[in-house]
Amino acid sequence: MSQNIQKRHKNLAYRLNQLMGFILGARFFFVALLTFALYVSTFFLFNREESFRAFVFDYHAHLIILCSVLSILAGGIINQFYDREKDQVTKPFRSRIQSFLKQKYFLYAYIFLNALGLTIAFTQSWRVFVFFLVYQFLMWFYSHKISKVLFLNNLTFVGLTMYPFFGMLVYYRTFTLKVFFMAIFLFLMLMIIDMTKDLLTKNADKVFGYKTIANQFSSKIARQIIIVFCLMAFVVSLIIIKGIGLQSIMAWYFAIGLFVLILSIFWLFRNHKNDKVTTLSVLKLWIFFGILAMLFDGIYSRFSWAI
Known part of the structure; x- marks a missing residue:
């Protein structure tokens, strides 16, 4: 009986470690902060004319932000996939937690999140679809190639971080x-x-x-x-x-x-x-x-x- 309990505890601990590994791999905490920043800047900086009630029921804005969130989550996953060797040295604790989940599951999640984001974007307009298609491609290309290119790596990282805010600025035409x-x-x-x-x-x-x-x-x-x-x-x-x-x-x-x-x-x-x-x-x-x-x-x- 006690062995069964211990086995269950080990399985639970392993599943929790897998979950935490995925959360760290997708950089959920960074994405949560960026989502908060997107909502705050959208309503209080870009959208100066619309009332709070109108903003709450503006599903176009919420879906665009959702596409941004899904794309950023996918970007975090592909970035850790290419950086995993370096992260083992610079971020050993996070790498250890992420090792509980096989890399193929991260790639499955990456494909799913990108596909879901593009599907939602396509329901809005072909322009929104192209906007996020370019965003997702650039995040992959940054992780695959640009992250190792002198100075361009810094510029691209900052540009990609600001990319969703630029999208909301264009949506509300607040220049x-x-x-x-x-x-x-x-x-x-x-x-x-x-x-x-x-x-x-x-x-x-x-x-x-x-x-x-x-x-x-x-x-x-x-x-x-x-x-x-x-x-x-x-x-x-x-x-x-x-x-x-x-x-x-x-x-x-x-x-x-x-x-x-x-x-x-x-x-x-x-x-x-x-x-x-x-x-x-x-x-x-x-x-x-x-x-x-x-x-x-x-x-x-x-x-x-x-x-």
Whole structure:
């Protein structure tokens, strides 16, 4: 009897490990954050004319976001498939959990998610279908080839991260200077994060043939380029603050962000490994705070009349 219970416990543990392996392989937590960001930016930044009720019942917008989510999940799976050898060195815990599930099941899930996303996209229009077909192809091509190409890997990663937001911007036809400068700020922040990550994985990248500025030139040159991006983000933040004033939550977010960027530059100058980890963590957290700031700023500006 006790042996049967132990066997059941082992089977349950194994199934849980398989589930966790799939969740980590598809990068569900990253996708959940990106989905949250898509909804917040769509309603409070791109869709300024539609009421909340109209947005809730705008099934076209929800289906486009769903296509984005399915495509991003598929992209995470194919990326870990090509990066699995490198991840065994840089992310041993995640690789160990993912090993409970055979790679063929990840590929089945990749095909299913892409097919489902394209099917939903086709029900909307042929333009939406082509938009996501290109997106899925680029994510596969990035994982297969571009991730190992110098500098183009950083640009493509950031571009693919922003691709769904561009889709919603086109859907609502919201082209303003505010959106333009916020997009530049996000682009710069993502570039800083991706290049800082390259500093931390420099040796593993070199071993497995991933060409980055850090391992092709030097960590010093990579840090100098990152600092230039920080200074550019600093200038863009000042432009946004001047444009929207200090009467909104988003303005205060960018104002405080100036000090975050100064701290990041200081940590990069010191060139300690712990400082690089701290910089990466703080900047990721700051982007999350930016999503929250946009949410609360949007709620305040849209619903303050009801108070």
